[in-house]
Amino acid sequence: MTALMFAEFAKYQVLTPGDGPASEFYYDGKTMMAFEPTANLVAVADAPPTLDAALKAAYDAAAIYFPFTDVIVADPYKGLANGLKHAFYIGQSRVVGGTTTDMVAIVNNWVFEEIWIGADDKLPRKVRAVFLADPARLRHEMELSNWQLDATVPEDTFVSSSASSATRIAFNRPDLKLPSGLKPPGQSKASKSR
Numbered sequence: 221m222t223a224l225m226f227a228e229f230a231k232y233q234v235l236t237p238g239d240g241p242a243s244e245f246y247y248d249g250k251t252m253m254a255f256e257p258t259a260n261l262v263a264v265a266d267a268p269p270t271l272d273a274a275l276k277a278a279y280d281a282a283a284i285y286f287p288f289t290d291v292i293v294a295d296p297y298k299g300l301a302n303g304l305k306h307a308f309y310i311g312q313s314r315v316v317g318g319t320t321t322d323m324v325a326i327v328n329n330w331v332f333e334e335i336w337i338g339a340d341d342k343l344p345r346k347v348r349a350v351f352l353a354d355p356a357r358l359r360h361e362m363e364l365s366n367w368q369l370d371a372t373v374p375e376d377t378f379v380s381s382s383a384s385s386a387t388r389i390a391f392n393r394p395d396l397k398l399p400s401g402l403k404p405p406g407q408s409k410a411s412k413s414r
Contacts, residue, residue, distance in 0.1 A: 230271045231378040234286055245284065247274050248378040254284060254391065255383040262383040265391035270294065283393045288347055288362045303329030310334070316345045317365050343367050 232247040244255040252267040252274055265281060267274045272293045278284040290299040310323035313336060321336040330353060336346040349360045 262386035263391040
């Protein structure tokens with residue numbers, strides 16, 4: 221996943237090549253767009269004027285979620301500090317991006333996170349998280365690189381010209397919705413007796 225954020229104007233782009241279907245998400249401060257290039261489908265919706273609100277709206281309306289968005293919201297500290305139980309400095313590391321980083325660990329009510337922060341530039345370089353409610357205790361990891369602060373970003377970065385010819389679909393959650401009057405099939409008596 222590649223993410224680009226232009227915070228000054230609250231704009232956001234996420235390109236997910238992945239092993240599954242590729243997807244693209246664009247937010248330009250007024251509109252959010254989810255594009256699936258292989259199927260040539262696009263969903264477009266009006267969006268709130270802040271990135272925090274737009275991320276919440278994308279999740280509420282269409283179950284669109286990007287890992288580690290807590291790092292890019294307006295107040296990342298608030299998310300880390302909420303329910304904070306432990307925070308400690310681990311030490312320095314030189315294994316992330318060829319730079320010296322300070323390692324910090326935090327535990328709050330729902331996650332254990334290790335964060336590598338550039339010792340000189342104070343920019344986050346890597347985040348590793350284990351969610352405490354996850355019975356498998358899967359490790360989620362994100363590396364942040366290619367920092368370009370105050371870079372000039374072309375205006376068309378936050379829209380997709382390819383999506384303009386795609387088939388439009390509703391910006392809705394992918395949850396299964398049955399036609400009115402239908403109920404999901406129940407277990408048959410034969411399957412219950414086995």
